[in-house]
Amino acid sequence: VTAFLQTLAGALHRTGFADRVERRRRRARSAYAPFCRQVGGVPAPDRPRGNDGDLLVGLLHDGVPVRGALDPRLAKALVGADFADDGLAPGRWELTAFRGLVAVRDRAAGPGAGQVYIGEDSLRFAEAILDAAPHGLVLDVGAGSGLTGCALARSSERVLCVDVLDECLAATTVSAALNGLTERVDVVSGRFQDLDLDRPGRFNCIAANLPYVPVPAGLAYSPAGNGGPDGLGLIRSLLKRAVELLDPHDGALVMRLASLGDERGPLLLLDDLRGFAAATGYDVVVVADGRVPYELRAALTAKLAGRHNPDRDPVELLDVASAHLRGYGLPLHLACGLVARSGGTGRVDVVNLAAPLLLDRPVAPSRPVADVLAARDRIAAGYWRASRDLPDGFWELGTEREVLAPLERMQAVVRALADGATVRVSAERVFADMFAADPVRARSLLLTVELLVQQLLDCRLATARPGR
Numbered sequence: 063v064t065a066f067l068q069t070l071a072g073a074l075h076r077t078g079f080a081d082r083v084e085r086r087r088r089r090a091r092s093a094y095a096p097f098c099r100q101v102g103g104v105p106a107p108d109r110p111r112g113n114d115g116d117l118l119v120g121l122l123h124d125g126v127p128v129r130g131a132l133d134p135r136l137a138k139a140l141v142g143a144d145f146a147d148d149g150l151a152p153g154r155w156e157l158t159a160f161r162g163l164v165a166v167r168d169r170a171a172g173p174g175a176g177q178v179y180i181g182e183d184s185l186r187f188a189e190a191i192l193d194a195a196p197h198g199l200v201l202d203v204g205a206g207s208g209l210t211g212c213a214l215a216r217s218s219e220r221v222l223c224v225d226v227l228d229e230c231l232a233a234t235t236v237s238a239a240l241n242g243l244t245e246r247v248d249v250v251s252g253r254f255q256d257l258d259l260d261r262p263g264r265f266n267c268i269a270a271n272l273p274y275v276p277v278p279a280g281l282a283y284s285p286a287g288n289g290g291p292d293g294l295g296l297i298r299s300l301l302k303r304a305v306e307l308l309d310p311h312d313g314a315l316v317m318r319l320a321s322l323g324d325e326r327g328p329l330l331l332l333d334d335l336r337g338f339a340a341a342t343g344y345d346v347v348v349v350a351d352g353r354v355p356y357e358l359r360a361a362l363t364a365k366l367a368g369r370h371n372p373d374r375d376p377v378e379l380l381d382v383a384s385a386h387l388r389g390y391g392l393p394l395h396l397a398c399g400l401v402a403r404s405g406g407t408g409r410v411d412v413v414n415l416a417a418p419l420l421l422d423r424p425v426a427p428s429r430p431v432a433d434v435l436a437a438r439d440r441i442a443a444g445y446w447r448a449s450r451d452l453p454d455g456f457w458e459l460g461t462e463r464e465v466l467a468p469l470e471r472m473q474a475v476v477r478a479l480a481d482g483a484t485v486r487v488s489a490e491r492v493f494a495d496m497f498a499a500d501p502v503r504a505r506s507l508l509l510t511v512e513l514l515v516q517q518l519l520d521c522r523l524a525t526a527r528p529g530r
């Protein structure tokens with residue numbers, strides 16, 4: 063297999079695989095779309111046209127069987143390394159690329175994803191790691207596809223990747239080989255909590271994008287996402303363990319996480335971060351770069367829980383997830399990057415880049431409805447720009463339809479606002495048909511309608527009053 067992977071690595075390099083995927087991504091609706099074919103609005107991939115580069119992207123990224131002549135040595139390598147079956151139809155692994163690194167995940171046998179996770183957060187996390195450029199000995203907690211480990215290996219001497227799923231360790235090994243980083247990437251199977259290491263303080267960096275989905279007790283969920291009832295069980299354990307594992311004088315902690323909170327930041331986690339900072343003397347900076355209302359997180363959880371709970375009704379799952387999150391009394395689920403470095407004074411800073419929540423505020427048009435609608439082109443232009451930066455997870459729930467809908471029904475939205483409705487009530491009223499048809503997916507409209515209303519504010523065509 064090693065020789066097959068080497069052959070494939072050479073072919074990916076020669077045919078510009080990573081650049082081809084990045085070009086797709088630049089045209090996609092999300093700058094962090096892991097597989098560009100999945101993003102709404104991207105035209106179906108061209109039928110591979112026959113050169114090896116097109117055929118490889120078609121087979122490995124899009125899952126299109128190879129029709130055409132492929133270099134026989136390459137064909138043998140694809141089959142031998144489990145990227146294709148004997149008829150050159152898609153095999154066990156599919157492949158994506160980000161910032162010049164490639165990473166595999168297992169192709170899902172049925173509906174939904176396989177066991178190896180690659181999401182928008184994976185790409186944001188890899189970017190943060192490349193920016194942080196850690197050195198020395200690194201621990202990669204929750205290796206997943208190996209993208210994280212390979213990003214770490216770009217700047218460091220050696221990376222130890224740990225994961226509970228053997229499929230993830232297999233993926234990490236394949237990704238490392240395809241990136242030519244095998245020499246610097248080691249894998250170990252198990253839970254990070256049980257790691258038996260010979261001496262404390264040995265790591266110069268710990269990187270982790272651990273599961274962070276708040277999952278109600280009794281609901282089956284993927285181990286790649288399940289973070290326990292408040293979503294933070296594993297992250298808290300790691301913050302405690304990291305105190306002992308990290309070099310006190312020369313270290314960094316780089317994490318991707320999400321937490322319930324409000325405009326002040328990921329409130330549920332702040333005490334744990336302060337505990338870590340006080341114990342290590344590291345300075346911690348948390349940047350919240352995206353947020354969704356908790357109702358949207360609940361819808362996403364219900365949708366993803368569907369395939370693990372086939373006997374339960376989607377609307378029941380939605381009710382269970384919503385009631386669970388409502389219980390925390392916090393309006394937002396914030397997506398965050400975290401970087402902590404040694405040599406500080408043990409402080410914790412939170413930077414919130416996410417826009418304030420408008421949903422429960424009445425937003426009154428400041429001009430007659432007809433005048434607001436006359437500015438439709440200006441509003442739409444701003445809306446399209448902003449819709450390229452929808453928060454992580456949006457595209458797992460919503461589609462191009464939920465992005466187009468607020469523009470199509472702009473008149474009704476503006477009228478509902480003029481009647482004094484909050485943004486939420488306007489959305490539920492104007493899109494009552496879509497909420498009735500698919501209550502899970504329709505929750506993505508809360509975000510897109512809010513985004514449209516934000517454009518009215520930005521164009522000074524409306525003013526927001528304080529919420530209730």
Ligand SMILES: C[S@@+](CC[C@H](N)C(=O)[O-])C[C@H]1O[C@@H](n2cnc3c(N)ncnc32)[C@H](O)[C@@H]1O
Binds near residue numbers: 226287
């Ligand atoms: C959200 S995925 C992230 C994978 C990868 N680092 C990335 O960013 O794409 C989380 C990974 O953590 C692994 N995991 C979950 N619990 C773990 C534990 N206790 N110890 C080690 N790994 C764990 C899961 O199997 C999964 O692969």
